Amino acid sequence: MPKRLPPANDPRRRGKPTATSVRSHSAMAWLLLWPFYLCGWLARAFSWPVRLLLLTTGYPLIAGLGALAVCAVGYGIQAQRYDLAKLDSMPERTIVLDRLGEEIGRIHGEKRSVVPLAEVAENFRKAILAREDARFYKHHAIDPIGIARAALANIQGKRQGASTLTQQLASDVFQLKEGEHRHNILRQANRKLLEIAIACRIETSLSKDAILEAYINQINWGRQIRGIGEASRIYFEKHPSELTLSESAMLAGIVRGPDAFNPFSSLTAAIRERNTTLDRMVETEVITRDEAEAAKKQPIELRPKWRRDTQESYAMDAIRRDLEVILEKENIALGGLTINTTIDLRIQHKGEEALDKKLREVERIPGYPHQTRTSWRALAENKREEPTYLQGASVVVENHSGAVLAVIGGRDANESKYNRAIQSRRQLGSLFKPFVYLAAFDVGLRPDTSISDGPIQPGEIKGAGTWHPHNSDGKFGGMEPASYGLIRSRNTMSVRVGNLAGIGRVSEVAKNAGFATPMPANPAAFLGAWEVSPWEIATAYSIFPNNGTRFCPYLISEIKDHKGNVLYSALPVQYPAAKAGAAWSISSILTEVTTRGTAASVSRLGFDA
Template sequence: MAARKAAKSKNKRKPARKVAKRNTKRRSLLYKLVFWPLILLEHATKSWHPIYRFLVKSGAALASIGLFIFLLMAVFYGLRAQTYDLDKVTEMPARSIVYANDGKTEIGTVHGDNRLMLEFDQISPWFIKALIAREDARFYDHGAIDPRGLARAFSRFVTRGKKEGASTITMQLADNTFSYAGKTVDGKLLEMAIAIRIENRFNKEEILQHYMNRIFWGHSIRGIESASRTYFEKPASQLSLSEAAMLAGIIRGPNAFSPFVNFEKAVEQRDVTLSRMVHYEFITQDQADSAKKEQLKIRPDGRRIIHDSYAMDAIRRDLEVILEQHNIQMGGLHITTTIDPHLQKAAEHAIESHLSKMEKRSGFAHQTRPQYLRIPQQQRKEPKYLQGAVVCIENKSGAIRAIVGGRNADESKFNRALHGRRQIGSLFKPFVYMSAFDKGLQPGAWVRDSRIRPGEIKGAQRSWSPANSDGEYKSMMTVAEALAKSRNTASVRIGDYAGINNVLETARKVGFNQKIPNTPATYLGAFEATPQQVAQAYTVFSNGGTIYRPFIISQITDADGNVVYPGSGALSYTAAKTGSAWSVSNTLQEVTTRGTAASLRSVYNFKAPSGGKTGTTDNYRDAWFAGYTSSLTCAVWVGMDNNTRTMSRGYGSTLALPIWANVMKAADSRVYPTHSLKPTFPFQNVRICRFTSQIATPGCESHRSAYTASIPIDLIPEHTCDNHPIRAEVLPEEPSTPPRALPVR
């Protein structure tokens, strides 16, 4: 029994010994695989002197430890480098370029950094060679890291104590793209790891392209295109050898070596770059000598300040509504606007030229612009000189062709064209009359121009009795005459006939969407509006009752030509009856020939068919003129920002009308033809009663109030005269609520 137990125990120990033996063999094999260099070295130096063997084996051990540490660091920094998104290399906040309505003329830049993106083949070859010669001469021969450069930098630091950069262009691209502690040892090692990833992702030309688009050149300039345009006023594709060498030379100290700051130092850096280009055989010595003799033409002082404009302010505000925040931050877009650069310049010049003349008039009591400019710049505050605003809109599309919000956008940022709400006064009267025409009133009807009697006007206080501007009162006149002469008392009666709610609805439809007082004073324009609102509203007359939504952005594309915003196009709606709009327009045309704007023809020699209305508020605080041709509508405002009196006899015809004339005369007739404003829709001759604007009856004939009027078919009355119903005949479809006769008592 004991023998059997001993045998079993012996059999169990045999497999255990076999397992242990196998494990020992595995460990031995692993040791040989890992330390085979040391084992091989042991065998190779077996016969050497012990001291030599010790030295060699110690060196080998240190090398092995170094290799282990290197591999460990490579894994560590390689993993850290993986956390950086290489797509960021190609994503650079760049300026979005804003173009005029032709899609070619640049009128400004917005958003992003002061950078304009370019492709590799859009950059002068001279600059590419100069950059490589100055920054990384062996760029095409090494990978992300230049071992020779590192060895040289280390050697000079050890022997001379001199720190010297050894970063390659790829490493600099990594440093310019990502945020990390690049000046520390840890940062440099991480930079190398990221640079290796960049070299594996992009080819050499792509690396150069992204680097050249990222370089900082001082003065907030980023990228070769912005640098070339800023310093030499030319695209980067046209840089000469001398210009390219200068730009490459100032990269290492952009603020210190800027030609704007120290031209002599910039020239020195150019010469150093040319010498390096010769050394590395990028150019010949003769080419370098010739380039050094070239006279560099740097942008002069007067053109180094980028001036703001009110048109760009309006464009930026629309972009903030249209674009998402990411698009705004990254920029790089191509924005086509509706601005006509020729008309825009004409509008800017017209305002400054005319208001300068007004400031020279005897007795002008305010600060003038020359006086403001004599104030030291650091002491200047918001100007207090006479201001103006212009908005020009294309009738059949709503495209804003010119917008000026003041005399100088650098001196005053407030854009009066968009945000300057000022009382519009009699400029609103045409819309009161249009409301009355929509209700059934005819231009040939009679209206009293006498004083307003207490209780006569619905909703007015008994003491309210507005006066006419000339202080005189007439008895009876036609509605058309009352509008042409801008009579206040007659206009209030016209508004009372139309009804305050109808007038307010008309105001809303034409674009006055702010809160307007629900009082009879509104009939005389006792509320505030902006020049853009006025311009939009006045397009209703040339468009026969149609309004087009104003817009200033027509299309936006990205750098690759993909459409980001296709534009909304011409969006229109009906704001009034066609006949009503034309009836007002017909009278407004008379205003420019024999009314308050007659000087448009006689003094300012504007001959094209047009209509318009002057406006002057109490005590000459605001001067307006809004007018139109068949193609364009333009609104002009002139006044003081503090809402004080402008000047003695500062009428709309004196301050605003001349500006309008100069702007509209500058409009190219080939682009904005001035056709006749005569209507194209049908009319019909009808006998009408002057008292009620209804179809005349024999009673009207006997009272001599009947007349023959050529009436647009959409305004032909459907009811016979209520005041003279002698043998009156009612038409088949009589409205349930016939129009109320205009009160003439």
């Protein structure tokens, strides 16, 4: 009897699937294709024509649903990569306030201020929903009815979108359209499916009111304006809670084309969009026809043209410089901050007016040979170059705290951005003489010590060589009290006082007083023959009324986040810069300078000594 081969070696079985593998493949087929099997089994109960109809419609439908399920899973996984916390982390602009709470300006980030939904006029909420998503509170992420309506409108040649408000929010916050080309159909389809998946996540995670609040604070109204807070402030100079029905409808209407329908540049188009929105509100039954017609008749009161342009400010420039240092040092993130400063806008504005008034008087002197501000402003804007008309600068400091009350870097920051108060360097001249006398008083000189006002002799002043300065009146005198040399600003006496103190001591006093620019090591520096900024001069002079104590100048007093938490607080910082007695003596002498000395004219201007 021939020997039987084992089943595995049987030639008749080679290449044939085993019963186990057949059962495995069969189970997999059932797992994947059971809807098709079920459809076929159910169709067997019907006659052949009906069965054919059921199979030809059922199989494609099942395949479509299967593909939809695969897409839902795939895009659902992709949607998990997007952090929904970003919906709440909208970067607002930072508000800068003066010491009395008046707004100086806004800096950093987009033009946005987040406003709670409860603080937005109901008129606007109705208007934006009527225009963008009337069934917002009735659907979940996507609106099948809206899709059908949009499809029908597009077939009829009317362009209409079907994205829900939540889809728009997802697309905007996560910038899903970035880099997308108009004719790239596949990329557009991919983006739309991802948008729907993220919108579903948002609807699952947030309430409808929270979604609407995020949306109205995210909307782009053109000109880098984001959110209802900034839109209502910039266009109508109102808080969102104060918007009328007409204003609400206009803001809701221009959302679809913020540049094309900008009321500042295209008021007619903006009014047309307002009227369209009002009609839409009537259709959705949120207002009556009479209310809509009344709103259409209301005149539009926009922000006046002269207040639309961003106004530059020397104070803001100085604040920005300080703020950058503080934010980096304290590791504070930008956006949504409230910056309380020491600036007093009343003093700032009065200082600017006074500076310009005085310089205009100079420009009106007969035969004045230079460019005037009036002649520069008379030029066509496209022919204006950097102005060369007369400029000035001023810094106002609160002596007993170091708080900077005003920074005036020129006549108009919109015309010249160069901030002369902190950037320019000019020779000190006689402004430096009090510090020379302070250094000498520190080492024992008294105000009544006699000092010669005669000509400087060769070799008399250490390091001067043959240098021999004259007095401003071209005259010399005899022996006079040291105080007389400061009151009358006598050059010869001041150089001798500086020589008595020594260059090293005078330089040290200057540094302690706050001069950041090092004093040159030569006798000419005693007469201010070196350059510093107005900021340095103003802050250094504060040591005299403080009996030698210097308060460090500061502009920013407090920084709060959008929740009101204090992130940074500045207190006056002081240190002894000179001996109290010597500083008091200088302060007393400077009082006499303003009554019978070279600055006596200040009393005629209304200032107290």
